[in-house]
Amino acid sequence: MAGMRPLAPRRRRPAAGAQPVRRPAGPQAAGATATVRDRIVGYLLRHLQTALASLGRASRTPFSSLITAGVIGIALALPTGLYVVLKEAQQLGGNRDQAAQISVFLKMQVGETQAQDTAARVRNWPEIAAVRFISRAEALEEFRRTSGFGEALEALPDNPLPAVLVIQPRPEHAQPQQAEALLERLRALPETDIAQLALACLQRLAAMMELARRGVLVIASLLGLAVLLVVGNTIRLDIQNRRDEIVIMKLIGATNSFIRRPFLYSGLWYGLAGGLIAWLLVSLSLWSLRDPIARLASLYGDGFRVPGLDIHTTLALFFLSALLGTLGSLLAVSRHLGAIEPG
């Protein structure tokens, strides 16, 4: 057999070009620090290599990898989208100034000038900060613009809408009790048909929000569980396919954590890819819904912005998806890897 060399034991030569380095601390201490740092760097490098190798392995079967990531993405997109919309809607309940607003609907027979007089009179009350007067014509115009029932209104013989005074109490009169007293005083006006605290309406809205929030939480938990199972099952199949390889690794001295590592990184990548797909899906959905949402938002005044994925939500989504992926993989690995032993 040509090309074989005698097996002379090799001695380690000192590295060529190695320069003695002057260090402030004692030589031993400095040496120890260097080894610790070398070890940490080496450890991180090995993890990086494993992570990239796992990514490379997934990219060699792009179709099935993409399907797995897609399923995860869809499962994550639903709760994410609901959460984003809900978060914006919750801003409404939080607006205190609006909460104390009082709407006074004037009687239908009250004329335009009389209504204006009432508005001016009320504006002078000490407990009131501002009054916005909406005439019957303005109310009709606004309703026609925002409700989508414009044509239906055309069919009516006359304007069915009353004039409205939107009253903002001074902050010291915005507390529930004082607001209630003010409400009574407004109801006592002869021109008043109905006077309503926005608070009641908002409280109802807040209660609905809470219900919706819990609902989203339940959906998110269930779909999170689904992601765990999807990743777990994918990794389980991966472990089965690489059974021979795992046996060989164990035979030549690989520890369980060494064998586990690439599978955990696979889970991490599946999760992250799923998170990215979820992000894209939610962004696309919000983009396609932006016009109806903007119209709805305008109905609620300034408190409602068109929802979008801000940086915090995006980071949280990626973090959670990566976490779910890794956990799902951990489930599969701890259940199936131990069973594979050389025999």
Place this chain on the structure above:
Amino acid sequence: MIVFDNVVKRYPGGQEALSGVSFELQRGEMAFLTGHSGAGKSTLLKLITLIERCTRGQVVVDGQNLARVTSARIPYLRRRIGIIFQDHRLLMDRTVFDNVALPLVIGGMRHQEIARRVRAALDKVGLLDKEKAYPVTLSGGEQQRVGIARAVVHKPTILLADEPTGNLDPELSETIMRLFERFHQAGVTVLIASHNLDLIVRMQRRMLVLHRGRLVGDEVPVWQE
């Protein structure tokens, strides 16, 4: 280096694979393990690498009583042993280089050092020019040499081989055996299980003969032309 003291291995079915086997292999010694198939050769090797544990008796490897090695410590025991299999057990989706590098990667060695050692090991088995090839493209003998390079790349103190020449023609078999001899000359303890009697006798080394789980012979054979 390897001590068997009255070792019994009984499998769950009640069948006794080894019955009262005792021998000692000195550090740096080279020996063959022979006998018919089913005589217990593979079981004996499995006990050394803790793929199986003995039912009774005691196995000591490199001064370590294997009964006291916990499952979590088994990988570290195996890293001191190089194992060669009849069916090579190479990873088919990785290059020759990556296959040979595996024990070093597992040991957490630095990349530059790995490349240097892998090339040295491939050089020893005469496959330096095949490092980028995949195992499928190699002949049986070449695959076995890759397996040997992988077994020695991390400089183990013990080398075990289970029928390393099982599928090879006589000429190739002899080449492989001579290769083991050179590792033995470099100070490695070598134990080779083989039923290729002609070849073993020609090698003029200590020969442990198993028959139905019992050690029935332990001597250096006499070779007559």
